[in-house]
Amino acid sequence: MNLGITIHAGETGNINNILVxxxxxxxxxxxxxxxxxxxxxxxxLLRTRDIAVEVCxxxxxxxxSIKEDDAYTFHKFMEHNVPFILCSDNPAIHKLSLVDDYRVFLYETQDLSFILNQFTLQKKYSFINPNPA
Ligand SMILES: [Zn+2]
Incomplete structure (x- = not known):
């Protein structure tokens, strides 16, 4: 049906789930x-196929899935130019919003330009057709 496909995979460390x-x-x-x-x-593979990771x-x-003392995934993804967008996985359960995920990212990276570019990236990797028939 020509719809975009997003799959939760590799959240808890199984790399094979991402490949599948x-x-x-x-x-x-x-x-x-x-x-x-x-x-x-x-x-x-993620970079060459331009597959974005939804980082939460x-x-x-x-x-x-990321231990308290471990670095967040986005550090490695930025280092290797893996496309990713910041997402809030479950705002109702966490009682936090996407803004809070942005805040964590900004605190960790000090990279304001990435935050300012999020809307552009989110549009690029959304499944909305910019040129509907
Ligand atoms: Zn999830």
Whole structure:
């Protein structure tokens, strides 16, 4: 039906779930993709196929998929030019919003230009057709 496909994969460290999501199910975006930060080949695959990772900093800490002392995935993704967008995984459960995820990112990276570019990236990786028939 020509719809975009996003799949939660690799949230808790199983890199193979990301590869299956991409290679067998044609994912256009990957939810969390935490495991990718430990595999250069997977980060290369995400970059060359232009598959965006939905990075959810607050959720990743609260679910312990990123341990308290570990660096957030976005550091590695920025280093390897992996496309990603900041997302709030579950605002109702966390009682926090996307703004809070932005705040975590900004605190960690001091990269205001990335935040200011988020709307452009979110439009690029959204599944909205900019040129409907
Ligand atoms: Zn999730």
């Amino acid at each position: 999501a991409i290679n067998q199910f044609g994912a256009d975006r990957i939810g969390h993709g935490t495991a990718a930060m430990n595999c250069i080949d997977t980060m290369d 900093p607050i959720s990743n800490r609260r679910t312990n």
